[in-house]
Amino acid sequence: MPAQRPGNTLAAGHSGVTGETVSALPTVEVPDRPAPARPEEPREVHVGEPLPKRRRYGGETYFKSLTTVGGSAVLAIIAAIALFLIIEAVPALSANKENFFTFTKWSPNALNDAHFGIASLAFGTILSAAIALLVAVPIALGIALYLSHYAHRRVATILGFAIDLLAAVPSVVFGLWGREFFAVPVQDLSIWLNKYLGWFPLFASDGRFGHSVLLGSLVLAIMILPIVTSLSREVFMQTPREHEEAAMALGATKWEVIRTAVLPYGRPGIVASVMLGLGRALGETIALAMTLGSSFVISWSVVEPGGNTIAANIANAFGEANDQGRSALIASGLVLFAITLIVNMTARAIVRRRKRFLAAATT
Amino acid sequence: MAKRIEADNVTAYYGSFKAIEGVNMVIERKSVTALIGPSGCGKSTFLRSINRMHEVIPNGRVEGTISVDGQNIYDKDVDVTAVRRMIGMVFQRPNPFPTMSIFDNVVAGLKLVGVRRKGELQVAAEKALRGANLWEEVKDRLDKPGAGLSGGQQQRLCIARAIAVEPQVVLMDEPCSALDPISTLAIEDLIGELKDSYTIVIVTHNMQQAARVSDRTAFFSLEKTGDPGRLVEYDETQKIFTNPGEKRTEDYITGRFG
Numbered sequence: 001m002p003a004q005r006p007g008n009t010l011a012a013g014h015s016g017v018t019g020e021t022v023s024a025l026p027t028v029e030v031p032d033r034p035a036p037a038r039p040e041e042p043r044e045v046h047v048g049e050p051l052p053k054r055r056r057y058g059g060e061t062y063f064k065s066l067t068t069v070g071g072s073a074v075l076a077i078i079a080a081i082a083l084f085l086i087i088e089a090v091p092a093l094s095a096n097k098e099n100f101f102t103f104t105k106w107s108p109n110a111l112n113d114a115h116f117g118i119a120s121l122a123f124g125t126i127l128s129a130a131i132a133l134l135v136a137v138p139i140a141l142g143i144a145l146y147l148s149h150y151a152h153r154r155v156a157t158i159l160g161f162a163i164d165l166l167a168a169v170p171s172v173v174f175g176l177w178g179r180e181f182f183a184v185p186v187q188d189l190s191i192w193l194n195k196y197l198g199w200f201p202l203f204a205s206d207g208r209f210g211h212s213v214l215l216g217s218l219v220l221a222i223m224i225l226p227i228v229t230s231l232s233r234e235v236f237m238q239t240p241r242e243h244e245e246a247a248m249a250l251g252a253t254k255w256e257v258i259r260t261a262v263l264p265y266g267r268p269g270i271v272a273s274v275m276l277g278l279g280r281a282l283g284e285t286i287a288l289a290m291t292l293g294s295s296f297v298i299s300w301s302v303v304e305p306g307g308n309t310i311a312a313n314i315a316n317a318f319g320e321a322n323d324q325g326r327s328a329l330i331a332s333g334l335v336l337f338a339i340t341l342i343v344n345m346t347a348r349a350i351v352r353r354r355k356r357f358l359a360a361a362t363t
Numbered sequence: 364m365a366k367r368i369e370a371d372n373v374t375a376y377y378g379s380f381k382a383i384e385g386v387n388m389v390i391e392r393k394s395v396t397a398l399i400g401p402s403g404c405g406k407s408t409f410l411r412s413i414n415r416m417h418e419v420i421p422n423g424r425v426e427g428t429i430s431v432d433g434q435n436i437y438d439k440d441v442d443v444t445a446v447r448r449m450i451g452m453v454f455q456r457p458n459p460f461p462t463m464s465i466f467d468n469v470v471a472g473l474k475l476v477g478v479r480r481k482g483e484l485q486v487a488a489e490k491a492l493r494g495a496n497l498w499e500e501v502k503d504r505l506d507k508p509g510a511g512l513s514g515g516q517q518q519r520l521c522i523a524r525a526i527a528v529e530p531q532v533v534l535m536d537e538p539c540s541a542l543d544p545i546s547t548l549a550i551e552d553l554i555g556e557l558k559d560s561y562t563i564v565i566v567t568h569n570m571q572q573a574a575r576v577s578d579r580t581a582f583f584s585l586e587k588t589g590d591p592g593r594l595v596e597y598d599e600t601q602k603i604f605t606n607p608g609e610k611r612t613e614d615y616i617t618g619r620f621g
């Protein structure tokens with residue numbers, strides 16, 4: 001039945017009051033239900049009446065302009081932030097006596113003698129985020145699969161709630177905990193790794209252990225675990241039942257169902273959740289400022305004291321920075337912005353490639 | 364290939380709800396058996412009991428025994444995945460794996476049992492697609508997504524996927540209900556051919572279809588909503604449609620009921 005405009009109501013009235021009417025359906029006796037046609041909801045369409053006019057200023061139009069404004073506002077804000085960062089960064093960058101991209105140290109405060117570069121910070125940012133992902137993603141996906149496909153419903157609810165709680169812990173608490181408590185077992189782990197795998201550059205050390213990239217990365221891993229877990233769990237639970245049953249009917253075991261139906265279906269969602277985790281890892285500030293060793297060298301060793309990230313360095317250096325120092329820190333923020341942007345765009349490209357295959361299916 | 368199925372006093376539950384009760388039935392090898400009956404009488408439930416797919420539904424439970432060539436598939440130490448490989452299933456809605464190509468869909472079951480060699484998979488895929496009357500239509504686009512086929516082609520793809528693992532029995536739950544008359548005919552013809560190698564059980568709401576494709580027909584019904592469904596009559600299709608033994612069967616197939 002086509003929707004009726006309120007204007008038709010009076011004219012239409014009940015069946016056959018005015019003009020010709022086309023009866024919708026032959027009336028069927030329905031014993032225990034009220035008669036379907038109520039006076040205020042006419043069930044007839046008048047033959048020969050013009051179609052209702054399109055409304056020029058309906059809710060549709062308002063909603064459309066609202067969404068357009070919202071969309072452009074986001075773009076405008078991003079552009080404004082980028083512009084702000086660039087303008088603020090210029091003074092320090094022009095005063096810099098070193099190549100900003102290759103120099104590793106950070107002493108930007110001296111007025112006519114500024115030496116600073118992003119190299120070691122960018123390296124540390126990417127290294128610690130990468131290790132955090134490497135550790136967190138397999139664990140998170142494992143937990144997510146356990147919650148969505150293996151665990152008893154009650155266990156899944158409780159565990160899911162606990163993981164959401166973990167997401168609610170403030171990062172400064174993670175930083176304190178990492179620094180004061182978690183550092184001890186990580187140091188033991190570092191010594192062990194160095195002893196047995198010391199030939200591998202990541203675990204090389206000159207005998208000193210402590211606030212290292214490993215500590216920061218592991219704290220970071222715990223921090224991004226909840227996001228990746230709860231998002232990918234959500235994705236896994238949305239796997240259409242019929243795909244899982246198709247796999248089961250072929251004689252798939254639970255793990256095979258996951259491999260043939262759940263994981264392929266959830267791939268774009270997994271990528272998205274990992275990217276959110278990575279975004280958090282790249283931008284995490286205070287927990288890393290508290291757990292990393294704040295050094296300015298490019299070193300592959302994750303067990304030696306050291307490590308630094310762009311965000312952590314901003315937190316550490318902001319306090320004693322003068323105008324020029326702040327300008328230099330903003331320049332480093334610009335680099336972080338660019339890294340995050342590149343990561344996000346790569347993720348989108350991966351998701352899009354998948355979508356193209358699926359889109360080919362529907363055309 | 365093709366096996367004889369014996370259902371003995373099969374009762375199936377969803378939680379505490381008893382969906383079918385006391386079904387006894389012998390399904391002959393290399394025959395087509397149609398399950399008919401009003402909506403909700405438990406046709407799908409019974410069909411899914413035959414390959415132990417009923418129990419994948421939370422709280423789904425089956426009592427009684429179903430034997431395939433004398434072996435009870437509900438025995439404690441029977442490997443469920445082996446049962447499901449032996450008894451393939453085609454669902455009401457075509458459900459190819461959406462992220463897989465046509466080829467990968469067909470060989471999905473083979474890959475599960477560990478067939479990896481490309482040549483072997485290709486031979487098997489062609490055989491299954493030919494068996495499902497789909498080969499000519501897709502042979503030039505095997506690497507395209509399976510979900511990109513028409514509904515009827517998708518359903519035949521699912522049939523190809525089911526027969527690629529060379530099961531003994533193929534179960535079909537209203538395989539034509541989402542299809543146009545042409546695709547329906549194509550699948551009915553296919554069922555006629557598959558009968559030479561497989562035991563087929565098909566659920567259908569289409570009386571003509573049941574009459575056309577099946578050798579034997581089972582009529583399920585239930586007294587009133589909330590009651591479990593029961594097998595009312597089971598006989599040669601010819602007999603069910605011309606001279607049913609039960610009044611209820613006659614009422615149903617002549618459209619006076621349900």
Ligand SMILES: Nc1ncnc2c1ncn2[C@@H]1O[C@H](COP(=O)(O)OP(=O)(O)OP(=O)(O)O)[C@@H](O)[C@H]1O
Pocket residue numbers: 377380382400401402403404405406407408409420
């Ligand atoms: N997942 C489920 N959970 C609970 N009850 C169910 C479930 N699936 C089916 N039932 C119930 O079991 C009974 C039998 O259902 P079944 O799907 O086997 O009927 P059917 O004969 O296949 O019907 P149709 O012809 O409509 O497909 C119905 O009463 C139905 O409501």
Ligand SMILES: [Mg+2]
Pocket residue numbers: 406407408536566
């Ligand atoms: Mg059904």
